[in-house]
Amino acid sequence: HIFILQATDATFVRKLNDNLSTCSCFKSHKSVMKPSFTINHYAGEVTYDVKNWLEKNRDTIPPTLMSILKLSSNDLLRMIFKGE
Numbered sequence: 001h002i003f004i005l006q007a008t009d010a011t012f013v014r015k016l017n018d019n020l021s022t023c024s025c026f027k028s029h030k031s032v033m034k035p036s037f038t039i040n041h042y043a044g045e046v047t048y049d050v051k052n053w054l055e056k057n058r059d060t061i062p063p064t065l066m067s068i069l070k071l072s073s074n075d076l077l078r079m080i081f082k083g084e
Contacts (some may be wrong), residue, residue: 003060006069008054009035009050009051009054010035010054011027012039012050012053012054013035013036013050016028016037017037024040025038025039025040025041026039026040027040027045034049034051035049035050035051036048036049036050037050064073066081069081070082077084
């Protein structure tokens with residue numbers, strides 16, 4: 001069976017905690033009310049709020065650009081963006 005899981009802000013934080021907990025530059029925060037994490041890098045300690053993280057960082061193509069790509073005179077672009 002293939003299971004497709006939808007990523008959420010909570011699952012993102014869980015993956016960070018699972019994979020980076022031993023890294024000295026990563027600090028997890030256990031607050032469920034305000035999910036966040038801290039990275040210690042060149043700018044010092046920076047805390048990132050994870051609320052709406054996935055949505056804010058989603059790479060989507062604006063609808064106007066999608067329309068232009070679907071109507072492109074370039075066969076390859078038309079094929080890719082129409083799903084042919």
